[in-house]
Amino acid sequence: MQMENREPLLDRGWRFCVAPMVDWTDEWCRHLHRLLTKRARLYTEMIATPALVHGDRQRILGFERGSGPVALQLGGSDPAELARCAKWGEEAGFDEVNLNCGCPSPRVQSGAFGVVLMLRPALVADCVKAMQDAVSVPVTVKHRIGVDRETSYGFVRDFVGTVHDAGVRVFIVHARAAWLAGLSPKENRDVPPLDRSVALRLKRDFPDSLFIVNGGIRSMEECEEELGRFDGVMVGREAYNNPWMLTEVDEKLYGDPPFGRTRGDVVREMADYLATVRVRAPLAVRTAANHMLGIAQGLPGARGWRRELTSHESWEKLPAEEIVRRAWRNVRES
Numbered sequence: 001m002q003m004e005n006r007e008p009l010l011d012r013g014w015r016f017c018v019a020p021m022v023d024w025t026d027e028w029c030r031h032l033h034r035l036l037t038k039r040a041r042l043y044t045e046m047i048a049t050p051a052l053v054h055g056d057r058q059r060i061l062g063f064e065r066g067s068g069p070v071a072l073q074l075g076g077s078d079p080a081e082l083a084r085c086a087k088w089g090e091e092a093g094f095d096e097v098n099l100n101c102g103c104p105s106p107r108v109q110s111g112a113f114g115v116v117l118m119l120r121p122a123l124v125a126d127c128v129k130a131m132q133d134a135v136s137v138p139v140t141v142k143h144r145i146g147v148d149r150e151t152s153y154g155f156v157r158d159f160v161g162t163v164h165d166a167g168v169r170v171f172i173v174h175a176r177a178a179w180l181a182g183l184s185p186k187e188n189r190d191v192p193p194l195d196r197s198v199a200l201r202l203k204r205d206f207p208d209s210l211f212i213v214n215g216g217i218r219s220m221e222e223c224e225e226e227l228g229r230f231d232g233v234m235v236g237r238e239a240y241n242n243p244w245m246l247t248e249v250d251e252k253l254y255g256d257p258p259f260g261r262t263r264g265d266v267v268r269e270m271a272d273y274l275a276t277v278r279v280r281a282p283l284a285v286r287t288a289a290n291h292m293l294g295i296a297q298g299l300p301g302a303r304g305w306r307r308e309l310t311s312h313e314s315w316e317k318l319p320a321e322e323i324v325r326r327a328w329r330n331v332r333e334s
């Protein structure tokens with residue numbers, strides 16, 4: 001699908017996005033985030049195409065269709081496979097399919113996807129063309145500003161240019177180069193330094209496209225500042241670690257009325273949800289509890305909340321909703 005005009009794109013609302021994060025932005029986490037903001041665009045974890053082709057597709061793609069846009073992020077480099085997966089994603093109700101061209105993990109590199117794709121722009125063009133032929137929702141790309149020694153502006157401009165020629169009009173720029181050797185993926189989220197000026201040059205050079213800036217954004221003030229220069233912001237770790245920040249999104253960035261509920265209200269709603277989806281296995285209980293750790297940030301009793309949520313004994317014995325309800329008794333919200 002070719003998209004020439006920026007206005008319809010802006011209507012689709014990339015102003016505020018929560019980043020794709022493996023093991024973090026699963027369906028339960030997105031449910032919590034959706035309780036906190038109706039407007040933010042929420043991304044899934046990266047889903048590798050073989051998992052969809054050979055795995056339990058319905059379970060992986062199944063999600064509760066609420067209000068607000070949700071995007072499926074795919075990892076892969078086989079155009080036909082990506083096209084099939086994009087189609088399944090559209091059928092499952094996702095509003096966008098994003099191709100991961102930014103992940104530096106060795107596991108991802110050996111499968112020839114993630115950031116190594118930035119070294120093969122023609123292949124990325126084939127991938128996104130195949131995906132666009134298969135779906136009518138936007139196909140977007142998340143990428144870095146460089147890879148290893150390829151850190152010149154020309155490198156990333158040519159990458160974006162090739163993908164743009166293939167029809168993509170929304171680019172999410174993690175404004176940090178990727179290093180394929182010598183750094184763990186975790187380290188590579190903080191090193192080398194961010195350089196948002198590269199993303200800004202891209203925005204100037206591709207004026208018919210949307211550029212969403214990602215990396216190191218920690219506050220709503222910073223989001224507002226970046227929205228003066230970019231078409232959208234994507235926030236990862238801060239949104240996960242301090243989910244209450246999301247309650248400001250609809251009001252501050254979209255002009256909606258203030259968020260009217262307390263943290264306790266949200267915790268109770270989340271507990272009810274966890275009861276309906278029946279989170280029982282200890283590992284699953286731990287995961288669900290982790291998503292909620294940061295919601296008490298700054299409140300008296302937050303330490304007790306965290307202690308109970310992270311207690312191994314609770315994961316073994318109690319369903320997720322019960323742990324959450326009990327742990328919240330530690331917190332005093334005025």
Ligand SMILES: Cc1cc2nc3c(=O)[nH]c(=O)nc-3n(C[C@H](O)[C@H](O)[C@H](O)COP(=O)(O)O)c2cc1C
Nearest residue numbers: 019020021022045046100174215216217235236237
């Ligand atoms: C636990 C974790 C998992 C991540 N998984 C993905 C992923 O699946 N796909 C992706 O494109 N980026 C992934 N990222 C990178 C984030 O999307 C984001 O680009 C990065 O964290 C920088 O943004 P931030 O500084 O706001 O966190 C991950 C980051 C974290 C912390």
